[in-house]
Amino acid sequence: MDIRDFPTSETSEHEVSSPTPAANPLPPPSRVRKNRSEAWDHFIVVSEEEKRAKCLYCPKEIKFNGGTSSMRNHWLKHQEEDSNKKQKSGSCSTADMEGNSSAISKFDQMELRKALGKVFIGLELPFRKVDHEALHHFLNLGIPQFKIPSRTTLSRDILQMWGNEKVRLKTFLSQHCGRVCLTTDFWTSCQNYSYMSLTAHFVDNNWKLNKKILNFCQVPGHSGDVMAQTVWNCLTGWGLNKVLTMTVDNASSNDVGISQLKKALMPDGLLMGGEYFHTRCCAHVLNLIVKEGLKDIEREVLRIRGAVRYVQASSSRLQRFKACIDPQKVQYKGFVNLDIETRWNTSYLMLDAALKHMPTFALLEMQDHTYVKELRKGKGLPLPEDWEYVRSILPFLELFYNATVRLSGSSYVTSNMYMFEVLERR
Structure with missing residues (x-):
């Protein structure tokens, strides 16, 4: 270890006790002095020989041979001008928000109104939500200069955006x-x-x-x-x-x-x-085929649908259903959902999930007397043969379900797939 690494007090003690003088050490490497002035955050050196730096906000160049006072005064002048513009026309610089920036952006009331309209469109919010006090509080904290539009103004802005997009799309259609x-x-x-x-x-x-x-x-x-x-x-x-x-x-x-x-x-x-x-529509043709086939097991489907409807009727019933789930017998992590009777593919998903929870429904029948009483008023409780019918028909429904999903795609051509999906999987 070099002796220069020790503090001064310890070095003097070792020098006194040393019998031979130490060799002349090499001079420490010269260090380039860093530009510590905050003015350098707003200037860039254009010539080291002439000691000139260019302002990041305007084309003017300042000499820094005698120090950075001229550069700092020039930067403060920019800040003062920016503050005056903000008071007169409602502009705010990016430096006010970030503390240090090389670009100045202007506050634009109309652009913010358009952005607010896009938020309401994207989130499908009703126009009356623009009057909510929580939204006003948030916007006043973030952008105090922004004048929040009324619901009438917001709806008018969105209609104008729709008109502009329609003109743009009409032009695109005429060209492409x-x-x-x-x-x-x-x-x-x-x-x-x-x-x-x-x-x-x-x-x-x-x-x-x-x-x-x-x-x-x-x-x-x-x-x-x-x-x-x-x-x-x-x-x-x-x-x-x-x-x-x-x-x-x-x-x-x-x-x-x-x-x-x-x-x-x-x-x-x-x-x-x-x-x-x-x-x-080939997907509609498949829909009619499957709906016609499901008529053969209509009673079985109705009984299972009644069981699922009971579970989904209230949160308390759903909790009782969850309490009957045995992880050793039911590996399925999802729950049962009621189908839409006019869409057979949702019926397939309901039957598939219900079949995986068949042990859960059997235990619910033993523990929940209301479940038994209510289902007997309708089509009755699901019978063991109902589950077997569903188990035997599900592989066929899965083929049609997968075909419907592929034929219903909108981001790729599907007409060339119809004959294969219908004829090869019948």
Whole structure:
């Protein structure tokens, strides 16, 4: 160890007792003095020989030969100007938020209103939530200059954003969409309101598959006339007159609507005289096949559905069901969920989960007398042969379920998969 590593007091003692003088040590390496002034955080050296540094906020160059006072005064002048601008026009610098920055961003009321609108769209929040005091408190702490819009102003901003996006999409369609494949569907809400959606699929100039929702609106009914008129009005509004196919489900009313659309689109030239214009939804065809097959075990499915409905009716019943789960007999980590009777694939998921919890339902039947009493009022308790029927039919339902999932994809082409999925797995 070198003697220079010891403190001064200890070094003197060793030097006195040493019989021979130590060799002349090498001089310590010269250290470059660091620029410790905070002014260097806002300047960059452009010439070491001329001792010149350039300001990060303007093109001016300052000499630092005699020190950094001129540089610091110049930086303080920028801060003063920035503070004056903030008081007059509501601008705030990034340096105020981060303490040190090489860029100055401006406060923009309109951009923040647009961002707030996107938050409400993305989170699907009702417009009245903009008046909530918690949101006001948060925004006032984070951006005190921001004037929070009312629910009326927010809805107007969102409608304006929708209009701008529609114009942008219309321009994109005119430039990239040659022929378009349309898909439409109807459904009725729990308030008995009828709705219709129209989706466009097309390949752009870069050979990329696109999916755009063109319309989602309330309609007076599910008739073919309503479908044809709504689709025609939507295509006219978007400037689309070259349609390749129209995919709908197998409802008889859609046949009427398709025939009317073919007459309206024929002057613009349907391919092959519109012979393949009408495309029936293959996923809906599979749905009809499975629903017809499930009629053979309808009573068994109804009894199991009744058991699942009882468990899902309240939190207390669900807790009693969870208490009956034996980890040694039930390896499945999920719980049972009630299906949607009009969607057979949810029925498959319900039956699959219920079958895995068959020992749990058997124990619940022994411990919960309310469960037994309530189910006997309906279709009855699930019988052992019901579970065996379900066990035997599930492998077939799984094939159709997987086929439906693959055919329902929207980010890839599915028409080439239909024959394989239907014919090879029947």
